[in-house]
Amino acid sequence: MATWPLTLDPAVASRITWSPDGLIPAIIQDATTRSVLMLGYMDDEALRRTLTEGRVTFWSRSRQEYWRKGDTSGNIQVPVSVALDCDGDALLIAVNQTGPACHTGTPTCFTDRELPLRPAPAPTLPAGGLP
DSSP states (O other): OOOSSOOOOHHHHTTOOOOTTSOEEEEEEETTTOOEEEEEEEOHHHHHHHHHHSSOEEEETTTTEEEETTTTTSOOEEEEEEEEOTTSSOEEEEEEEOSOSSTTSSSSTTTTOOOOOOOOOOOOOOTTSOO
């Protein structure tokens, strides 16, 4: 039986490099297609909930409250795996996504939002090739 207060496992928390405001960015990826669905932020409690409750939980920086994708829309995210990057300052969370991931109704928060990119010129090699 869990005891109150519930906290993030110290062995997990010690591996994370939190931002000055106590958050870590979480990249959400479809576990099947590997498409990047969205980006959210977590504090230690949101991460604890994600690791233990079977639903992805975020910290809303604008509303200053916890939220779970799909609580109002039904488009839930069930975590399949959670990984830290090499610096411990970002999470990659693979999910089983139900319905569109974006609140606008698009499959991802990046769908149809590409910015114009001017290709960089091809690099020139020094005479004689690479050293």
